[in-house]
Amino acid sequence: xxxxxxxxTVNMKRDLEFAAGVGRATFNSEEMSISAQRYKLLFxxxxxxxxxxxxxxxxxxxxxxxxxxxSSKIKGQxxxxxxxxxxxxxxxxxxxxxxxxxxLEGYETIKDKQGAPVYIEYRSIxxxxxxxxxxxxxxxxxxxxxxELEWQREKELHVxxxxxxxxxxxxxxxxxxxxxxxxVPAHNIGGDMYVWYQLDESRxxxxxxxxxxxxxxxxxxxxxxxxxxxxxxxxxxAPDLIMKELNEHVYTLFNERSASLHFFSALYTxxxxxxxxxxxxxxxxxxxxxxxxxxxxxxxxxSPPLGFLRNTEFKTSMLSYEHxxxxxxxxxxxxxxxxxxxxxxxSITEIEESFLANKQLGCEEYVQQVLLQRKxxxxxxxxxxxxxxxx
Amino acid sequence: MQIYQRSRVTILDIxxxxxxxxxxxFRTTMQRLLNHPSLHLILxxxxxxxxxxxxxxxxxxxxIKAKEAEKExxxxxxxxxxxxxxxxxxxxxxxxxxxxxxxxIDYFEQH
Numbered sequence: 001x002x003x004x005x006x007x008x009t010v011n012m013k014r015d016l017e018f019a020a021g022v023g024r025a026t027f028n029s030e031e032m033s034i035s036a037q038r039y040k041l042l043f044x045x046x047x048x049x050x051x052x053x054x055x056x057x058x059x060x061x062x063x064x065x066x067x068x069x070x071s072s073k074i075k076g077q078x079x080x081x082x083x084x085x086x087x088x089x090x091x092x093x094x095x096x097x098x099x100x101x102x103x104l105e106g107y108e109t110i111k112d113k114q115g116a117p118v119y120i121e122y123r124s125i126x127x128x129x130x131x132x133x134x135x136x137x138x139x140x141x142x143x144x145x146x147x148e149l150e151w152q153r154e155k156e157l158h159v160x161x162x163x164x165x166x167x168x169x170x171x172x173x174x175x176x177x178x179x180x181x182x183x184v185p186a187h188n189i190g191g192d193m194y195v196w197y198q199l200d201e202s203r204x205x206x207x208x209x210x211x212x213x214x215x216x217x218x219x220x221x222x223x224x225x226x227x228x229x230x231x232x233x234x235x236x237x238a239p240d241l242i243m244k245e246l247n248e249h250v251y252t253l254f255n256e257r258s259a260s261l262h263f264f265s266a267l268y269t270x271x272x273x274x275x276x277x278x279x280x281x282x283x284x285x286x287x288x289x290x291x292x293x294x295x296x297x298x299x300x301x302x303s304p305p306l307g308f309l310r311n312t313e314f315k316t317s318m319l320s321y322e323h324x325x326x327x328x329x330x331x332x333x334x335x336x337x338x339x340x341x342x343x344x345x346x347s348i349t350e351i352e353e354s355f356l357a358n359k360q361l362g363c364e365e366y367v368q369q370v371l372l373q374r375k376x377x378x379x380x381x382x383x384x385x386x387x388x389x390x391x
Numbered sequence: 392m393q394i395y396q397r398s399r400v401t402i403l404d405i406x407x408x409x410x411x412x413x414x415x416x417f418r419t420t421m422q423r424l425l426n427h428p429s430l431h432l433i434l435x436x437x438x439x440x441x442x443x444x445x446x447x448x449x450x451x452x453x454x455i456k457a458k459e460a461e462k463e464x465x466x467x468x469x470x471x472x473x474x475x476x477x478x479x480x481x482x483x484x485x486x487x488x489x490x491x492x493x494x495x496i497d498y499f500e501q502h
Contacts, residue, residue, distance in 0.1 A: 260418070260452065261449070265479075284481060286479060300479075303481055304451070343472040344472060344475040
């Protein structure tokens with residue numbers, strides 16, 4: 001938006017000319033009209049920093065806030081001298097753009113009196129009088145505190161992300177099977193989680209889950225589930241009992257006293273390599289895929305997600321398989337990434353075809369491939385993929 | 392999002408997709424639907440092409456609260472590909488789903 005305040009700019013032009021000429025920014029009543037004094041008062045007493053630049057980039061006036069920050073000595077100097085890092089600054093380029101009459105907004109780092117960095121968010125408005133640009137009015141907000149808080153939060157989220165990644169199971173390799181997984185949160189941390197445990201000599205339990213929502217709240221719920229899941233899987237063993245306990249856990253902990261409903265979808269699978277059987281319960285989760293003999297069988301959902309209802313009954317399904325076989329488990333963030341994301345079924349077919357076509361295809365490789373090809377999603381989602389290779 | 396009455400039934404028509412941007416508005420509108428004196432509530436999704444997982448949670452939450460208040464919330468007009476999501480989350484195990492609002496009204500009239 002090109003702002004031309006005629007009355008204001010006439011006064012500003014005079015201010016600019018006057019300030020440039022006499023090197024001071026105070027005006028007596030004779031020198032200024034009442035209107036100009038009002039604008040001057042507004043400029044001087046603004047809670048934000050402000051300065052006037054001439055069309056060569058020299059600071060011809062600055063308000064009290066700016067004086068407090070960078071000292072009055074900067075008056076008469078080029079704006080480059082107050083930039084914290086002139087080399088990497090884009091402000092010189094933006095200044096040229098502003099001289100073309102454009103109002104610009106941006107971020108910059110300037111120096112305070114001690115030379116310390118001050119982060120600002122600014123708006124520069126061209127001062128135009130009789131179609132002639134005479135300078136720029138720059139108003140800026142000191143956002144140093146906000147920036148520092150953001151960095152602190154980012155650091156904490158980075159640590160949280162490392163913690164979350166560290167609780168995901170590492171690749172398990174035995175004589176009979178190999179289990180691997182890959183997780184990419186939509187933000188630093190997220191609500192997806194997968195774990196696997198060897199239950200005895202021939203049975204392995206694998207759980208993948210997806211907590212509603214993304215970010216910190218989903219991650220907290222997922223970590224709370226993580227804290228109980230190993231003990232539950234090893235102690236209860238039976239899929240229906242494990243799901244029932246997990247349902248109770250999330251319901252009691254998060255839904256009994258909360259105004260909003262928290263829930264997660266989950267697919268728990270037990271692979272029995274001795275009897276060549278797979279037992280599973282899918283609770284509101286995208287289907288898992290059993291691949292064998294060039295065919296795919298889907299492990300479909302048979303109950304609502306966990307946390308929806310206190311008394312949900314979970315029924316275990318069983319499939320027999322032939323060696324070699326693969327099981328692919330994923331969260332809906334992966335199927336939503338498909339280029340054909342209008343239909344979940346079509347997206348799952350794409351996943352099936354990819355793994356059918358390439359027996360060696362790994363989780364990380366596939367997720368990266370999908371991420372590279374994906375179109376902009378409506379809402380970015382956490383992505384998890386687990387592959388069980390039964391030899 | 393529009394709430395209106397048809398005979399003894401209160402209908403909430405959703406006219407847009409539900410994303411993170413309007414899920415709070417969806418929650419408060421669903422709460423308004425629940426607070427309506429009518430015992431028979433319809434959530435009509437025939438114009439909805441996308442809803443996120445939070446919206447699913449809100450629907451389930453209100454359906455459960457409706458039951459606790461001796462009311463009934465049903466869903467109508469789920470379009471493809473949304474029907475696949477509802478199939479996965481098994482909403483039909485704890486609430487009724489109808490193809491059209493007319494079918495749901497007929498159901499309520501018989502009860």
